[in-house]
Amino acid sequence: MDVKVQIEMEKAAQILKLLGDKTRLSMMKLLQNNECCVCELVEIYKASQPAISQHLRKLRDIELVKERRQGHWIFYSLNKENSYYQFVLNILESLPSEDGRLNELEKQGLRISCC
Amino acid sequence: MDVKVQIEMEKAAQILKLLGDKTRLSMMKLLQNNECCVCELVEIYKASQPAISQHLRKLRDIELVKERRQGHWIFYSLNKENSYYQFVLNILESLPSEDGRLNELEKQGLRISCC
DNA sequence: TGAATATATAATAAAATACTTATATAATTA
DNA sequence: TAATTATATAAGTATTTTATTATATATTCA
Numbered sequence: 001m002d003v004k005v006q007i008e009m010e011k012a013a014q015i016l017k018l019l020g021d022k023t024r025l026s027m028m029k030l031l032q033n034n035e036c037c038v039c040e041l042v043e044i045y046k047a048s049q050p051a052i053s054q055h056l057r058k059l060r061d062i063e064l065v066k067e068r069r070q071g072h073w074i075f076y077s078l079n080k081e082n083s084y085y086q087f088v089l090n091i092l093e094s095l096p097s098e099d100g101r102l103n104e105l106e107k108q109g110l111r112i113s114c115c
Numbered sequence: 116m117d118v119k120v121q122i123e124m125e126k127a128a129q130i131l132k133l134l135g136d137k138t139r140l141s142m143m144k145l146l147q148n149n150e151c152c153v154c155e156l157v158e159i160y161k162a163s164q165p166a167i168s169q170h171l172r173k174l175r176d177i178e179l180v181k182e183r184r185q186g187h188w189i190f191y192s193l194n195k196e197n198s199y200y201q202f203v204l205n206i207l208e209s210l211p212s213e214d215g216r217l218n219e220l221e222k223q224g225l226r227i228s229c230c
Numbered sequence: 231t232g233a234a235t236a237t238a239t240a241a242t243a244a245a246a247t248a249c250t251t252a253t254a255t256a257a258t259t260a
Numbered sequence: 261t262a263a264t265t266a267t268a269t270a271a272g273t274a275t276t277t278t279a280t281t282a283t284a285t286a287t288t289c290a
Contacts, residue, residue, distance in 0.1 A: 013137040020132025072266045
């Protein structure tokens with residue numbers, strides 16, 4: 001059964017606005033099960049590096065995602081500590097998996113495996 | 116238990132973008148349990164009539180809400196026939212009730228009771 | 231049928247968002 | 261330590277969204 005924690009209207013609208021973008025929403029779904037670095041996302045979404053960086057910044061600013069530096073790379077993942085994590089997860093669970101996109105990368109030898 | 120019907124990424128983003136506005140999100144929550152006419156929404160949100168009409172149009176365009184004409188008034192409500200109704204409902208259920216706003220109207224004698 | 235009321239639409243202006251190009255920062259490695 | 265690589269940020273521009281003002285449509289009622 002789902003947990004239904006209530007969330008203020010304003011905060012909800014703010015989060016939904018950020019999720020209301022195809023690239024960001026798909027990124028969030030991808031990050032639900034995976035840690036990804038920026039260059040992988042650039043490859044997957046065929047977008048410019050600054051464009052991806054700026055999407056990530058917005059998600060980071062409201063703490064929906066967190067980063068972990070490892071050498072050259074910065075790995076992004078969902079921030080499970082966030083008070084609104086459950087709200088976001090509820091939405092992500094209605095979306096089709098995007099993991100296939102990472103498998104594609106792997107096949108092309110472009111996956112940045114950590115460590 | 117929640118029904119979790121999967122929904123295409125693009126459609127989800129489109130819906131979330133519309134919900135990602137404070138006024139529209141709050142309106143949707145209000146309409147979850149109530150039928151409201153435009154003038155009530157204008158009063159509640161202290162917005163101009165065209166502004167409210169245009170918000171409603173967007174929600175109507177993707178069939179999240181439906182209208183019912185009765186005399187001068189046009190009453191809006193959630194469109195439960197929509198394929199994405201369950202998805203939307205899932206989100207609305209995490210939000211605090213807005214019914215209090217209608218009670219306020221009622222007290223002021225501004226509620227348009229149907230029939 | 232004409233006036234009044236509720237709502238919609240069109241045109242425009244203002245504000246917010248997203249993308250591009252250029253540059254900065256931080257870590258790695260030769 | 262200089263060159264390279266991954267990422268971030270800033271500035272400018274283009275695009276999208278929202279609100280405003282003016283006007284049109286539809287219904288009711290005198």
